[in-house]
Amino acid sequence: MSSRKEILVFDNILSLRSWRKQFIKQDKQVAFVPTMGSLHEGHLSLVKQASQHCPIVAVSIFVNPAQFAPNEDLNEYPRTLSNDLELLHSLDCVDAVFLPKVEDIYPFGIPLDVEKQKGAFVEVKGKSHQMEGKSRPLFFRGVSTVLTKFFNIVQPNCVFFGQKDAQQCIVVRTLISDLHFPIEMHVGKTGREHDGLAMSSRNKYLTPDQRNYATTLFKGLSAIKNEFDQGEKNREILLNKGYELIENIAKEVRENNLGFELKLDYLSLVDPRTLEELQEIEEEKGAILSGSLYVGKTRIIDNLLLNCTL
Ligand SMILES: Nc1ncnc2c1ncn2[C@@H]1O[C@H](COP(=O)(O)OP(=O)(O)OP(=O)(O)O)[C@@H](O)[C@H]1O
Numbered sequence: 001m002s003s004r005k006e007i008l009v010f011d012n013i014l015s016l017r018s019w020r021k022q023f024i025k026q027d028k029q030v031a032f033v034p035t036m037g038s039l040h041e042g043h044l045s046l047v048k049q050a051s052q053h054c055p056i057v058a059v060s061i062f063v064n065p066a067q068f069a070p071n072e073d074l075n076e077y078p079r080t081l082s083n084d085l086e087l088l089h090s091l092d093c094v095d096a097v098f099l100p101k102v103e104d105i106y107p108f109g110i111p112l113d114v115e116k117q118k119g120a121f122v123e124v125k126g127k128s129h130q131m132e133g134k135s136r137p138l139f140f141r142g143v144s145t146v147l148t149k150f151f152n153i154v155q156p157n158c159v160f161f162g163q164k165d166a167q168q169c170i171v172v173r174t175l176i177s178d179l180h181f182p183i184e185m186h187v188g189k190t191g192r193e194h195d196g197l198a199m200s201s202r203n204k205y206l207t208p209d210q211r212n213y214a215t216t217l218f219k220g221l222s223a224i225k226n227e228f229d230q231g232e233k234n235r236e237i238l239l240n241k242g243y244e245l246i247e248n249i250a251k252e253v254r255e256n257n258l259g260f261e262l263k264l265d266y267l268s269l270v271d272p273r274t275l276e277e278l279q280e281i282e283e284e285k286g287a288i289l290s291g292s293l294y295v296g297k298t299r300i301i302d303n304l305l306l307n308c309t310l
């Protein structure tokens, strides 16, 4: 018989708030791990880290419509709630799971057409429109908005985010400091599959052939990092290493007629504080090396840190 910790599941903001209140009186710190569900080991490692920092752990599962563009995969996004709850239960360290309803988070509705949206939205200017934000212009507005709502509802002392979404970490750090949330932010390392592919809920979209080639982005980034570690600091020389490697693999995929293509969206090399593209990397400042690759229709992202932290 299992004697695992019971998880309280809240789909209602008021009841979550009243649960949260007791820990203020008890002076117990609450850690919060926001997710969109379809949980994998990357998420679970964040939850475990959260439990090492705080006695109380809350996880949210919410596929946030505001961060999806009309042409993106909101409807297809994998939803595996009962398995997610089982995984969280098996960790034996989660106190509460928050499963808000879309209509409670967005009481004015949330049409994907931004012109039709009503209500309050939050934007972190200067860090939301480069890199991922070029391909997904409203993505960080959606993320910043939902996290502001969640931070107000859950009132966490600590929050945990994954390095896999490096720009998201920088945007959230800025959101927390600029809006004066009394929250400590932690960034967990990227969980990877045995061959280096960054774990991601969207990896479920990949066919077996696509999965074999999904490591291409990580291989390109690793080749660049290797060159950096050997002393190269020039953008063009570094990025060309990655472009070349990725293009060679993309060519192999085309020649093998596998029925899909590898298409690089971007490679980026930015200052970790300002997210400005760098021509030359300074040893003391370091850089975030990141990119995105379409494997067929599935868009994967990854990054490696060059002498810096998030
Ligand atoms: N491989 C990973 N290692 C560590 N943390 C991760 C990993 N993948 C996601 N996370 C983190 O988990 C949190 C929730 O992410 P999310 O639910 O969007 O999962 P995801 O796998 O990134 O999904 P998607 O496929 O949509 O990118 C975020 O802070 C994210 O950075």
Ligand SMILES: CC(C)(CO)[C@@H](O)C(=O)[O-]
Binding pocket: 034, 035, 036, 062, 064, 067, 143, 146, 147, 165, 168
């Ligand atoms: C932080 C987040 C849960 C906000 O919806 C999402 O962007 C994610 O899962 O990374």
Ligand code: BAL
Binding pocket: 036, 067, 165
């Ligand atoms: N982890 C990022 C969530 C998204 O791509 O929508």
